Amino acid sequence: MSLSTAAAASRSSILQPDNSSSRRRLRRNVRKLPAVLIIGLLLVITVYPLIWLLLGSLKTQSEFLNNPSWALPENFLNFDNYVQAWGDGNVGSFILNSALATFPALAMIIVFGVAAGFALEVMVWKGRGTVLLLFLAGIMVPGQMILLPLFTAYFQAGLTGTLWPLIITYTATGLPLTVFMMATYFRAVPREIFEAAAIDGASIYRSFLSIGFPMVRNAIFTVALVQFFFIWNDLLIALTFTSGSTVQTIQVGLLSFTGQFGVVEFGPTFAAICINVVGILVLYVFLNQRVMKGLTAGAVKG
């Protein structure tokens, strides 16, 4: 629509007699009601399944069989399911495996990805556009396309049954998005800063460590957070390389966990899922704004 007609129309609406203020207040209150209902509905839809999960994890087997599933647990301090899941269900060691695969991969992604982003965006060289495009192509490649050769390679290198395949593969699959995001963040840093540093005699390594790195420190943290979620929640790669072995990650373990306990024993299954959810929840409580910003910035990955 054109602005001139809007302006003309607004002038005519000002000329008309205004509504009385009491009617407006009433209308505002009535208008608030649906908003309250919507908030309530949204919260129920989002939060209730999680509360149901939490309550379920505190129930005994007989409660599951005799009470309706929405009933509250009879004893809120019944943590037997957690003990059983953590110990007999191996959830404790699954989580340790996940951590041992996630954090080394995360460290390498950040170190290599930030350096590559710096080289691609701040430094001047021939072919950097092509290399950036090469990295971008990696965002789109489905994991299925690289699994089989990697499985062959790891098998022949004797790495199957260790965490190395996971660490290496996560590092490589995390790099494209990291390089892309870091290049974007470095683009926002004024080039003059690096040029001035160069004129003042700083070497490029000094520029990177004392200027570039500190200026994108916040962005690095955001990217690390995004990559953490991708790696921690991954199923495909973990399933391919650790299924059936002693180094299963929490996601693979949880999947086989239900195969083992699921149909017969509800409590430990609920507790195991709950452990997986609560860890993420704690992280989210403290860092939610950053997580939301980071994940939407990484939406290219789909």
Next chain:
Amino acid sequence: MNSVLGDRRAVLVFIGPALLIYSAIMLVPVLWSMGYTFFSGSVITGFTFTGLDNFTRMFSDPKVAEALVFTLKYAVILTVGQILVGYGLALIYVFWLKKASSLVRTLVFFPAVLPTVAVSLLFQKMFEVAPQNGLVNEVLNFFGAPSVDWFGSAGTAFLVIVIMDIWRSMGFYAILLYAGLLDIPEDILESARLDGASGWTLIKGIILPLSLPVLLSSLIFSINGTLKVFDSVLALTNGGPGSTTTPLTLYMFRTAFSYGDYGYGSTIALLLTMICLLVTVFIFRSSRRDLTKG
């Protein structure tokens, strides 16, 4: 100065490790995987050269057709669902809840960061029928309807997958679109309101056309992600009942690891990659500006 910012050895030091790992673990395997399409067998049984057999087999395999149809159906329905629900939420955030929406936005986003496996198992329990009724069937019974065996037939199993994935991702798309809606200049909205536009007319006449770019990029992100659906289907229905909810990704996984046929698995993976490539080319054609904004 140029000798510092253009130092070739430093470029190599900075980009070398990333490029090396990326090439060795992603680029080479992609080419290697393409090579596999001309063979059959696996690393354990050994490979035999079969020429183009895998391709002729793929084009006449009813299971590939079924998986392809499922993948496309899932991608289209989920994309439309995610965008519609997300857009609805974003509109509610901006125009209804306004400043109070912060807590709601944060809470509704939360399922997006949860592990897919955990969410899938939770939904399995919620939609359970045997040995115990889950939450959903209890609600149905409460209203006098009989229990439904959700995972017993293809249609209802598909419905559960869609409901779950929309539940998981609606908060995410809401934020993505919310950011786009905030970019609409306040004075345009104000003048439209003074003009008498409100509610549906305001959305249709002003907001929708102005948020078209962000809608388009969300649409493409969503298609690109949903084509690769794997986790949620594997953990929720395991492709069943039968193979009715098996997407290409899962069929490829089964072919390679359950039946030990790497060649045919790679051929299916190549088909999937081609589809994703087409979508990605479309991304760069239509929304390059939004992409580089990060």
